[in-house]
Amino acid sequence: MPDYRVLIAANIVKNFGEKRALDGVSLELPRGQVVGLLGPNGAGKTTLIKIILGLLLADAGRVYLRTQNGEAPVAPGRIGVVMEGSRNYYANIPVITNAVYFAALKGVAAREAAERFRRWALRFGLEEEVLEQPLATFSRGMQQKAALAISLLHDPDFVILDEPTLGLDPESRLELEKIIHGLAEEGKGTLIASHDLGFIQRTADRVVFIRAGKVILDDATAQLIRRYEKPWYLVRTASDLQEMPPGWRESGQWRQRDERTLLFTGGWQELRQYICAEPELEVVAVQKETASLEDIFMEIQEEAGNVDAP
Numbered sequence: 001m002p003d004y005r006v007l008i009a010a011n012i013v014k015n016f017g018e019k020r021a022l023d024g025v026s027l028e029l030p031r032g033q034v035v036g037l038l039g040p041n042g043a044g045k046t047t048l049i050k051i052i053l054g055l056l057l058a059d060a061g062r063v064y065l066r067t068q069n070g071e072a073p074v075a076p077g078r079i080g081v082v083m084e085g086s087r088n089y090y091a092n093i094p095v096i097t098n099a100v101y102f103a104a105l106k107g108v109a110a111r112e113a114a115e116r117f118r119r120w121a122l123r124f125g126l127e128e129e130v131l132e133q134p135l136a137t138f139s140r141g142m143q144q145k146a147a148l149a150i151s152l153l154h155d156p157d158f159v160i161l162d163e164p165t166l167g168l169d170p171e172s173r174l175e176l177e178k179i180i181h182g183l184a185e186e187g188k189g190t191l192i193a194s195h196d197l198g199f200i201q202r203t204a205d206r207v208v209f210i211r212a213g214k215v216i217l218d219d220a221t222a223q224l225i226r227r228y229e230k231p232w233y234l235v236r237t238a239s240d241l242q243e244m245p246p247g248w249r250e251s252g253q254w255r256q257r258d259e260r261t262l263l264f265t266g267g268w269q270e271l272r273q274y275i276c277a278e279p280e281l282e283v284v285a286v287q288k289e290t291a292s293l294e295d296i297f298m299e300i301q302e303e304a305g306n307v308d309a310p
């Protein structure tokens, strides 16, 4: 059996009549990694996913798998998917029946499918007694977990989730986060299209940002966040500062943000000297000010501005 390593979409172009929805988009999804697919409404995320899944034909470009020895076409059995809105189950029949039915479509025998589903359900925190109930009776979070479990029954190498956090409460979102980390540990490559940037920041190893059908950014999440780090330190004190030490104020390197937070622009050694020279001042935290993915998203949007608005 070939060793599928990376799912690749290369130079995908897709037009809907006059409208160019994708204009040469490329994306790589390695196994064992989580990739976040970001972009404003209408950027082309769902179109790209549908092309990867073979539900839409691209006008140009290729989707294929890189293996140890070369390339292979994408067999549907290698991908598991949960699309936004369209559920991969029938809501009015028991969840376990759904699981067996949909797994059968992917060639998994009934007993094996039921066993696998029970294992996933246990890991996802779905109790045994709910498995005989229709999915319509489940909460949004449980439905999402059941849909994900069903999508994993044929043991795909790659998983695609379109807006998986839509309608989830914070607790279910946290659970989903853990599940996604678990999928990566198992060696599955997971692509998540989402507007939930906090979720993507916590789960994705890499983010691909598309806008008006073009990739405008493709970077490792940690690296991206470091790149947008502010050139100053946040220095927090234990108690309210009535006023800044005079030497600090006069240096021009310090600014006060609020009663307990100062901003220092300069190097680490210099900062240490300032702090050591004021032993009375109880500094409780020093950190570089970082940008969230949300800040970065807004900044990139502004940079792209009106130049190529959809």
Ligand code: ATP
Binding pocket: 016, 019, 021, 039, 040, 041, 042, 043, 044, 045, 046, 047, 048, 310
């Ligand atoms: P959202 O975040 O709102 O889900 P998206 O990034 O998934 O957006 P797509 O749904 O892929 O964006 O749409 C990309 C562009 O292609 C949009 O301008 C959309 O109107 C257009 N489009 C998508 N599907 C079709 C279709 N079947 N016929 C015509 N135009 C379409």
